[in-house]
Amino acid sequence: MLKTEQMVLNMGPQHPSTHGVLRLELELEGEIIVNVKPHLGYLHRCFEKHCEAMTYPQIIPYVDRLDYLASMNNEMGYAIAVERLLDIKVPERVEYIRVIMAELQRIASHMVAVGTYGIDIGAFTPFLYLFRDRERILTLFEKTCGARLLYNYIWVGGLSHDLPINFVNETRDFLNDFKKTVIEVNNLLSYNKIFIERTANVGVLNVESAINYGITGPNLRASGLKWDIRRNDPYSIYDRFDFEIPVGEGLHGQVGDCWDRYYLRVQEMIQSIRIVEQALDQLPEGEITSALPKRIKPVEGQLYSRVENPKGELGYFIVSKGQLQPFRVKVRPPSFINLSVLGELCKGHLIADVIAILGSIDIVLGEVDR
Amino acid sequence: MGLLDKEFSDDNIVISKVDDLLNWARLSSLWQMSFGLACCAIEMMATSASHYDFDRFGVIPRPSPRQADIIIISGTVTLKMATRIKRLYEQMADPKYIISMGSCSNCGGPYWEHGYHVLKGVDRVIPVDVYVPGCPPRPEALLEGLLTLQEKIRNESLVKKSV
């Protein structure tokens, strides 16, 4: 009598394609996935505990370390949340610089996402191309605030430094070069036969389950829903810019498959270039320090404030008891919630597809575990 | 061996100490376990990518601990992860070396004071050869750490020391 047995296989916490220290417990029927259970907590960094002990400005460096590929966006979200609590209005120039930084950071984050996704599937060259260009963004950041990865640049009510001399020209140079490389990388990877075979029609996420799982960001848009907080609930000055919101169209398979999720990030990079260019054109002169509060002590109250991060909707829920420290800061991390759909997407696929699907969701473990 | 290329007209013999030969071979091909923990891992990736090019020093990422010579602990070591790191270290074949990259793995870093989760220094579970300070260390700093490790290997000896 032949009989088959289910097998349990552990993937991670040390695995080159789990994008960090994630452990997946795979239940297999031969090579077919029956169930996927993610095990978290290998990078738990007790963000909320820290927030109980720190004052509002002291929290900013910890906010950087949530999604360490998109520190500027995290800072911007946090600064906006506290500013709403304090009812501060920041100067025009600060708003523009923030948008420029956030969009450059979005490009950098998507570069890592696209580059490492290529590696996951077996294409190494795009990674090298993209990291070469990412280095230029990091240099721009470094000139501005002295740090390459974790900046502590966007403060509540302002910025730590003004832009350095020549920043505008250098950024323009970079954007002009990058406009070409993004097309080059796209042509290298997106239409490659092997790449399409590996990603098209794999891990299809339809709109209903995306909404039910609370998926946000590129993953939701790849499923066909035009939902972008920059447009639907504008914060800062995003309503002044002209940009498109790409959605998944299922060019090589069904709408919402891995290829769509990957390709959406490529398109978003192009849109971010447009936003940065417009912001550079409109960048006003002026000072940046006038709105910096002497002491940050919001009145009693609570609020939820959200921004569009490269990974999705990043929300901060802050409870203030009228002290120098917040009573509670709760983060709604996009990666954590996007990861929850992994089990459903993987069911019925081959074991090699788990890597393709996980890479296309683009998680960062710092944000998943916090 | 660039120095000796095309220098001899016949087969020849080079006299060297066993120590020198082995150390030279070891330090020039330090295969690294591709194992990233947190933010520092992104800087480690940047170091291996195009701009800084870790390959120049013979550092090639290997996915399996069995094939690796060095492990770069790049990030926050939580208590939950500490036992796994020890296990990974034990799976590596001798000779094996460890670079601790960033304040987190050196001493707990920014989480030292209030963190209930952090291992205050990875050297509490595995022996560290080189510490690279920074949060995160720049890629140049990691390269410097690697050069320091190579220097350390160059001065190792296989000869049993008489007591």
Ligand code: SF4
């Ligand atoms: S040392 Fe700093 S950059 Fe490195 S993992 Fe720790 S918090 Fe992140």
